[in-house]
Amino acid sequence: MADSVNFPGVYIEENTSFGMPVSPGATAVPLFIADFGTAFAGVARVNSWSDLSQAAGEGATSGVTGEVLRQYFENGGVRCYLANTAGKTLEQALTSAEGFDDVTILVPLGLWDGGADAAGETARTVTAYAAAHQAMAILHAGRDHTAQQARDVARAFKLDAGQSAHAALYHPWLIPSGDDAQPVPPVGAVAGVYCRLDSERGVWKAPANVTVNGGVRPSQAVTDAEQGEAKPVNLVREFTGKGTLVWGARTLNETDMDWKYVHVRRLADTVQRDLQKALNSAASEPNNQPTWDALRATADTYLRDTWQQGGLVGTTAEGAYFVRIGQGATMTDEDVKGGKVVLMAGLAAVRPSEFVTVTVTGTAGSA
Structure with a gap:
């Protein structure tokens, strides 16, 4: 999966579950x-x-x-x-x-x-x-x-x-x-x-x-x-x-x-923690296109808010982040049949022209 991404970054795999919407959590406790x-x-x-x-x-x-x-x-x-x-x-x-x-x-x-x-x-x-x-x-x-x-x-x-x-x-x-x-x-x-x-x-x-x-x-x-x-x-x-x-x-x-920098690592960790919350109910959702579309929209709203608050660089939303999920994009046929849900988010952190990539993985019902 990482080989297909055209942005420099580090790919973080987590096993979790699916739930919406994204609710920003505490960042400094x-x-x-x-x-x-x-x-x-x-x-x-x-x-x-x-x-x-x-x-x-x-x-x-x-x-x-x-x-x-x-x-x-x-x-x-x-x-x-x-x-x-x-x-x-x-x-x-x-x-x-x-x-x-x-x-x-x-x-x-x-x-x-x-x-x-x-x-x-x-x-x-x-x-x-x-x-x-x-x-x-x-x-x-x-x-x-x-x-x-x-x-x-x-x-x-x-x-x-x-x-x-x-x-x-x-x-x-x-x-x-x-x-x-x-x-x-x-x-x-x-x-x-x-x-x-x-x-x-x-x-x-x-x-x-x-x-x-x-x-x-x-x-x-x-x-x-x-x-x-x-x-x-x-x-x-x-x-x-x-x-x-x-x-x-x-x-x-x-x-x-x-x-290399504390704020980039902490931003990526914050996004990862928050997006994982969007997977908490995946076990009860069908692993199909409507579920993926809902998750994509939820993640997009969350990241757009982050960008608008100044957390991501880029003159447009498309230049500040991306969200990918779906069969052939982040999941194989075997993943889908096995109930695996994978969402990838690319972040233009506050260092121009560089993306870091967060991937969260969970489980869902049958397609």
Whole structure:
């Protein structure tokens, strides 16, 4: 199927079911993963900073973890979840979050507490989960790493191609305002920036050249030359007259141009999640032309809305996206007889002349 597409892109296959219409879901809901002690078991939902102590215990508002979460809310964060690893493995903590299908961002706290080997294991586990759930993992370098060391440790994680496209790493740590304040990882502030931009501009807006609120400053000064050497690490820098800015929007994928940037990956993941919702009732629908036409129209409406909001480039709808579905287009005779439904959507992401392609696959009744 991929060989017949005349646009450069990556082809994502998912097994799901069919349902209409497309209902846009949340794009920026983080899951913060940490040892929260005995305050709660499993996963806690937090709606605001004032809600944090009640939802997760007083300890969640103090120390490094508390400061990271405070920066999240100060930078635009709203709803989030906390996954408690106390007394369980990371894999078990992630499994406990399976029921929260609105999670789109994963943030492991205390990433470097156990050293480099443990950090690598955590990064691989979290980004593998992110890739499987159309989410983005926000990672960070160690407190004392230089920009170049941050690049080296990111590569030392040895993420595979799918994982690296669903991960972004930020450096350096941030110093909160106040006397004798100690640096904390930048991941809370960055997650808040994602939420703020998604709300104000859309998931397709690059989370770069964006002010970090809360009076924080980077624990290290980084030059333009050092930043160039540190790619694909995203740096947080301080500029005269501008304050502290997130200065970079790269994933950790250094080989595939389609998934080089955070906003392109997150846009494609958002479209994939939303279009999959349009397949939820396929098992009860006949696998025939009327069903395909209805699905095509639904997907077209959704993507046209995305384009009109500025999420896709192109002076016309035809230049901004395409939708394909049908026998001989996205499905073989055997697919149709077997109840398989395949929809392909091409997106002109906010990089001119380049399409990324999302394919969702489900099941339907007999033709």
